[in-house]
Amino acid sequence: MDFIIVSGMSGAGKSKAASFLEDMGFFCVDNLPVPLIPKFAELVMAGTGEYDRVALVTDIRSGGSVEGLVAALDALTAARCPHRIFFMDAANQTIIKRYKETRRSHPLADERDTLEGAITLEREMLAPLRDRADTVIDTSNLSTSKLKGELRHLTGQGRGNLPLEVQVSSFGFKYGLPMEADLVFDVRFLPNPFYVPELRPLTGLDGGVRDYVFSGGQGEEFLRRLDDFIAYLLPRYVEEGKTSLVIAVGCTGGRHRSVAIAHALAQRLRERNWQVSEQHRDMGRS
Numbered sequence: 001m002d003f004i005i006v007s008g009m010s011g012a013g014k015s016k017a018a019s020f021l022e023d024m025g026f027f028c029v030d031n032l033p034v035p036l037i038p039k040f041a042e043l044v045m046a047g048t049g050e051y052d053r054v055a056l057v058t059d060i061r062s063g064g065s066v067e068g069l070v071a072a073l074d075a076l077t078a079a080r081c082p083h084r085i086f087f088m089d090a091a092n093q094t095i096i097k098r099y100k101e102t103r104r105s106h107p108l109a110d111e112r113d114t115l116e117g118a119i120t121l122e123r124e125m126l127a128p129l130r131d132r133a134d135t136v137i138d139t140s141n142l143s144t145s146k147l148k149g150e151l152r153h154l155t156g157q158g159r160g161n162l163p164l165e166v167q168v169s170s171f172g173f174k175y176g177l178p179m180e181a182d183l184v185f186d187v188r189f190l191p192n193p194f195y196v197p198e199l200r201p202l203t204g205l206d207g208g209v210r211d212y213v214f215s216g217g218q219g220e221e222f223l224r225r226l227d228d229f230i231a232y233l234l235p236r237y238v239e240e241g242k243t244s245l246v247i248a249v250g251c252t253g254g255r256h257r258s259v260a261i262a263h264a265l266a267q268r269l270r271e272r273n274w275q276v277s278e279q280h281r282d283m284g285r286s
Contacts, residue, residue: 001080002026002155003041004055005073006131008088009122010107011095013139013147014057017088020148021055023243024155030057034068039073045081060107066125073132085155087133092119092141148241164237165275166242170204170255170262172282181248185226185261190219193256204259204281213260223261227268234274254282
């Protein structure tokens, strides 16, 4: 079992770290009351293995004192519950800047007259926990992608363990852009089978429509250039830590040209061993 406790300074990136861990397949619980931590760990250990990767976020918002949190951690050790502590930290000025940007109140704002004073107090309170941490992650100069990469390294999840999931979708512009799309390509410049009576009732998955779309060389040329472009992009997205990508190909109605191109692109990506799913949002519309 991989049981990770994420704690640390307010504004240092605990919630973001938890979000990344969740993307990596961890079952995440945020702000669990400190007295419940040992019982929660007991339930996880008694399970059938469905929750063998757990991340628990706790801090001064979670109720109880830091001493109580340390006691809860001692209880985990006594119960022989293997766990690791990731302490999220950042320089005071970095935390101040983040709070000013979000305009949120610090959890200890009522205890001190200034934001810096509240941060200093929290740092003093959490010192015993920081000293106990297995890993201290300083996010002062850490970009989002680098934080994700650091967490992947710490959890032993390299690129091979987290494949990029690619979804290739077709759609019709007249029905609106797909909101989930990361990349959108317009193929309305290609020959339109809609104006060929015998092809109109068919879709881009039918051989006759595909032959028509790729006739004349434009379709093949576009597919080749698109394939080269996507082949260049995908490894870059993996390096950045992206775990999913939606590629949308659109034509007027989403029935003929976009379907043919999206299907052909998905096939080429599968041939390169990318993990690809295929969706044709508007293919069934009239």
